Amino acid sequence: MIRTVATTPYTDQKPGTSGLRKKVPVFQQPNYAENFIQSVFDSLEGFAGKTLVVGGDGRFYNREVIQKVIAMAVANGFGRVVVGQGGILSTPAASNLIRKRKAFGGLILSASHNPGGPHEDFGIKYNAENGGPAPEKMTDAIYARSKVISAYRIADIGAVDLDKTGTFEVGGMKVEVVDPVTDYAELMETLFDFDALRALFKSGFRMRFDAMHAVTGPYAKEILERRLGAAEGTARNFVPLEDFGGHHPDPNLVHAKHLYDEMMGPDAPDFGAASDGDGDRNLIIGRGIFITPSDSLAMLAANAHLAPGYKAGLKGIARSMPTSGAADRVAEKLGIGMYETPTGWKFFGNLLDAGMATICGEESAGTGSDHVREKDGLWAVLLWLNILAVRGESAKDIVAKHWATYGQNYYSRHDYEEVETDKANALVDALRGKLASLPGTSVQGMKIASADDFAYNDPVDGSVSRNQGIRVLFEGGSRVVFRLSGTGTSGATLRVYIERYEPDPARHGQDTQAALADLIKAADDIAGIRSHTGRDKPSVIT
Numbered sequence: 001m002i003r004t005v006a007t008t009p010y011t012d013q014k015p016g017t018s019g020l021r022k023k024v025p026v027f028q029q030p031n032y033a034e035n036f037i038q039s040v041f042d043s044l045e046g047f048a049g050k051t052l053v054v055g056g057d058g059r060f061y062n063r064e065v066i067q068k069v070i071a072m073a074v075a076n077g078f079g080r081v082v083v084g085q086g087g088i089l090s091t092p093a094a095s096n097l098i099r100k101r102k103a104f105g106g107l108i109l110s111a112s113h114n115p116g117g118p119h120e121d122f123g124i125k126y127n128a129e130n131g132g133p134a135p136e137k138m139t140d141a142i143y144a145r146s147k148v149i150s151a152y153r154i155a156d157i158g159a160v161d162l163d164k165t166g167t168f169e170v171g172g173m174k175v176e177v178v179d180p181v182t183d184y185a186e187l188m189e190t191l192f193d194f195d196a197l198r199a200l201f202k203s204g205f206r207m208r209f210d211a212m213h214a215v216t217g218p219y220a221k222e223i224l225e226r227r228l229g230a231a232e233g234t235a236r237n238f239v240p241l242e243d244f245g246g247h248h249p250d251p252n253l254v255h256a257k258h259l260y261d262e263m264m265g266p267d268a269p270d271f272g273a274a275s276d277g278d279g280d281r282n283l284i285i286g287r288g289i290f291i292t293p294s295d296s297l298a299m300l301a302a303n304a305h306l307a308p309g310y311k312a313g314l315k316g317i318a319r320s321m322p323t324s325g326a327a328d329r330v331a332e333k334l335g336i337g338m339y340e341t342p343t344g345w346k347f348f349g350n351l352l353d354a355g356m357a358t359i360c361g362e363e364s365a366g367t368g369s370d371h372v373r374e375k376d377g378l379w380a381v382l383l384w385l386n387i388l389a390v391r392g393e394s395a396k397d398i399v400a401k402h403w404a405t406y407g408q409n410y411y412s413r414h415d416y417e418e419v420e421t422d423k424a425n426a427l428v429d430a431l432r433g434k435l436a437s438l439p440g441t442s443v444q445g446m447k448i449a450s451a452d453d454f455a456y457n458d459p460v461d462g463s464v465s466r467n468q469g470i471r472v473l474f475e476g477g478s479r480v481v482f483r484l485s486g487t488g489t490s491g492a493t494l495r496v497y498i499e500r501y502e503p504d505p506a507r508h509g510q511d512t513q514a515a516l517a518d519l520i521k522a523a524d525d526i527a528g529i530r531s532h533t534g535r536d537k538p539s540v541i542t
Helices: 032-042 062-076 091-100 136-146 182-191 194-202 216-227 257-263 293-306 326-334 346-353 377-391 395-406 421-433 517-527 529-533
Strands: 002-006 020-023 051-056 080-088 105-109 121-127 151-155 166-170 173-178 207-210 271-275 282-286 289-291 316-320 337-341 359-362 366-369 408-419 446-453 470-474 479-485 492-502
Touching: 002 062, 032 062, 032 121, 032 136, 032 151, 051 062, 051 091, 062 080, 062 105, 062 121, 062 151, 062 173, 080 091, 091 105, 091 121, 091 182, 091 377, 121 136, 182 216, 182 377, 194 377, 207 216, 207 257, 216 377, 257 271, 257 282, 271 377, 282 293, 282 377, 282 395, 289 293, 289 395, 293 316, 293 326, 293 359, 293 366, 293 377, 293 395, 293 408, 316 326, 316 346, 326 337, 326 395, 337 346, 346 359, 366 377, 377 395, 408 421, 408 517, 408 529, 421 470, 421 479, 421 492, 421 517, 421 529, 446 517, 470 517, 479 517, 492 517, 492 529, 517 529
Parallel strands: 051 080, 051 105, 080 173, 207 271, 316 337, 316 359
Antiparallel strands: 002 151, 020 121, 105 121, 166 173, 271 282, 282 289, 359 366, 408 492, 446 470, 470 479, 479 492
């Protein structure tokens, strides 16, 4: 039986850079999830009889919302729902399934790297038929619909068994429960030299992969240990938990400090890595060296040809504007296109679909390629392993040689989390108000060359995205960038990105915060961070 249920709109269902994210109790309000799901369906056309992919990162409330999605997909006329067993699908695996099955699209239930649990975060985002996040035009339509929605459609079908694989019929629609790992693992085998990786582990190469009790645990266990022969225990915290074991599933040096400490210790493994809640981010640490996401992007691009899937070379490289310029010099040397986009993986989609870029990356630990339309944490780890296997060098040696060739970009991100929204907005408004007067002035002994509010002109569809982050560039190539993040659920997060380019190898390998000290002071002088926020230090430094 299909029911049409009367409802009233919620005013706060505007999707951010990665869908709608709120605290679990917000999603548990009457009709809240149903309103948003129906708003998504109402904003789409032509899906009758088509396939919808559904899955999530296993966080609290994941299973309940998947049941709602299936029941509403029946009522709205989809022909098939493909769902990961246990409700599990990493974000890159979901993107792959959408593409492989030629699905109409997919709903991914995740709040990415944010904490999980009864009072923590939950999220829903829609991915289009190319496997990538919905573009702004689509998310704007979803938000507009959510503000006027008066009813949603749902079928009374009872609970679907998500734990048993197979295909069965529910309310006239087929539901296919699939192993979440199989299709993704097969894709990885087409990109990387699994024989070389098996030989690497057989040689005694030691690795630690921390899945952070999040979605990549089953993927790492299957691929690294079972298929590649890494020692049992290589994949740690590999069982996905609804609250991520009470930890914050963000693969950075704060929340994965135990991994960093181990990799800096006297008996460190050869290679360390971690991934986040939904599997699209990565942390890379070699023995004795942390490799920043910006540097990792550049080094993966410079060495990608060593993996079978990329031996023909790259078509181009894309990075988000706050990401360091390290990859720019790789693109220049390779003679390929370099694209600077706003933050948010959806901006890479057009470049990938148009064949203009092959590898993309963001400073926030997201790296990926044209194999899917999402960033992909485990993919980045496997490409690093492929490079290590072929070059026969340590990660630390590869980094040193890369810097000697291209120069080093000292780079850091300072996050001020849960700043009162009005104070954060006041800081940004004041900074925008003085942009025109900054060029030619000096701060902390450094002369400002230019300052602007970054706008992106999409080279594929001609769309323009404004107000994507405030850039202050100094003479000599240093810069600071200020941006309010759209991935949190309470207050605002002010992100400050600090970068200095150092071409002299004699000055490489210094402590990053020390190398950036004058720029860090300059950032506060320019934006008045302390005076606006009352904070005397960042919440997180990466």
